[in-house]
Amino acid sequence: MRKLTGSNLFCALKKLQSISAISHPQNLSQRSSIQSAIATASLSIFRSYSTEMQPQLSTDLIKIMEQRILAIEHRSACLANLVNQPEASPSEYSRANKELRKLRGLMELINELRTKQKEIDGLKSLMAECPEDKDMLDLANDELGQSIDEEKRLQSLLLKSLLPKDDADERGCILEVRAGSGGEEASLFAIDIFKMYERYSQTKGWKFEVVDVTESDLKGYKEASAAISGTGVYGKLKFESGIHRVQRVPVTEKSGRIHTSAVSVAILPQADEVDVQLRNEDLRIDTYRSGGSGGQHANTTNSAVRVIHIPTGMTVSIQDERSQHMNKAKALKVLCAKLYEIERSRIQMTRSKLRSEQIGSGDRSERIRTYNFPQGRVTDHRVGITHHAIDDMMQGENLDIFIDALLLQQEMDAIASFSSTH
Structure with a gap:
């Protein structure tokens, strides 16, 4: 296979983007063939680059x-x-x-x-x-x-x-998914996104532990969080932070109109004990009776835990487990990750190389991806790649198409930065 140089790597990326932008052919078998070719080409480009293919250095x-x-x-x-x-x-x-x-x-x-x-x-x-x-x-x-x-x-x-490395890349992460604009439809899509990451984690052999879930009236997720553990988890998932937009006909829609809703995703690196020092005097821990939609979590003991970090005012509430001890442990784990991310952001803001060197700003208000169900496509707006197998994507498959492209773009940006700062 021909090696990719630095210049034709970008050409290959652009070619993939142009292929993925082709409108759907009417013939169903032809459409399937094109979709398969796109998936194969993208996986070949990005995975081969990361192993055998290396960019030609100037x-x-x-x-x-x-x-x-x-x-x-x-x-x-x-x-x-x-x-x-x-x-x-x-x-x-x-x-x-x-x-x-x-x-x-x-x-x-x-x-x-x-x-x-x-x-x-x-x-x-x-x-x-x-x-x-x-x-x-x-x-x-x-x-x-x-x-x-x-x-x-x-x-x-x-x-x-x-090249400069993010020390957090090898860590596990805390995944947070929240329903945004779109009411019940947003909460229903939130559960789809949450399950997508759970299935993707399973394909990678990572441990996916649900931390807390707040359900909506239709059993969607208003908010959900999980701890994902394994080697290199944060380095793989860090660019998933942002707004994920969905376009589809909601189950609550009787006239068949397509609605647009949004879900926010946050990926936080897990913190070790040495990273964050939690002093007892800085914490206020409240316990209360847990409850939930349908009463499935309700009990007669004060098992739910609310932890408040007094210096920052940050609050974490967990009621997923029936044990107060387990809920407290989960709450402290999430709190540590949040405080660690605050400190990481503060350090990064003091350096000359700001987050602008990364792909996008990482701002959670930034729309990063659109899932269009009527057209069966998923588009990542940061690298301009569209994948035409949305059902497979929601099953946690082929997510590497976007992740590998984003990591490749990050590496190219780092190379450019390396050259300009030396």
Whole structure:
């Protein structure tokens, strides 16, 4: 398969966008074929990019990266020298050894790159020394081509390792879904979106734990939250935050008119105990009898828990479990995630690289995706991609089409930022 360079990656993305924008053919089998081709092409482009295909790096970017590599090599040598000094204090040894461990993965890539570059230089010298030996030249030329391809692959991997990372990407997350404009129809779509993420989590092998649900009169969800645990959960789902718009005929609509409703989704990284210090004096914890639509959660004990964080005024109420202890644990988990996100946002706002470097603003008032049921399509407005298998999407399938595109766009933006700031 032909490798994608930085420029034709964008061409491939644009081509996919143009294919997905084709109006539906009248022939049902033809429509199905096009939909299948779109899904296959998109998955191929984005998944292949993340594994085998690497963008072609510009000469300027390679020069910038080489400066960073030289600095890392120098730092690694200094640290290695320090840990081998008998006079180094235990604290100095510990700090140096810890930093060396962090650099180990980078240094392995760098050493592999240096070995490949020496191999390239050797092949070039061999070709210069034997200009008349055609068989030797052909053999060396073939090996040189393979070595240059490997050098480019290693440079791309190194660049990805040098790009700024979000420390929260490897964490689990708290998912919050709220019905917006559209009344009961919005609450019914909220349950569809909530279940979509639950099914998607199952396909990834993640743990999906319902934290709290507030039902509407028609058994939809006014609000619902869940804790999703696993490796890299937040890094995968972080761009799902925003307004999800739905266009369909509600079950309450008798004249068959299409209504537009909205649901807000928030994705918060889960916080560890070391991230957020909750002091007892900063918390007010109230207990009360839980209840719910239809009385299915009602009981005669004060099992529901309301936790108020006094310094911020933030309130979290949980009544999903029948145990007061379990409800309190869930409430504190959600509160920690909210406080952690506030602190993360504060830190990010103080840095020169603001959220504008990410795809969209991440603002929950921003419409990010439209689910049009009459036309059977889902469109992500940030990357301009439309997928024509809405039923599969709501089953948690093919969501990676959008997620991979957003992660690819983020990576390209990070590369541009890397180049402009160095």
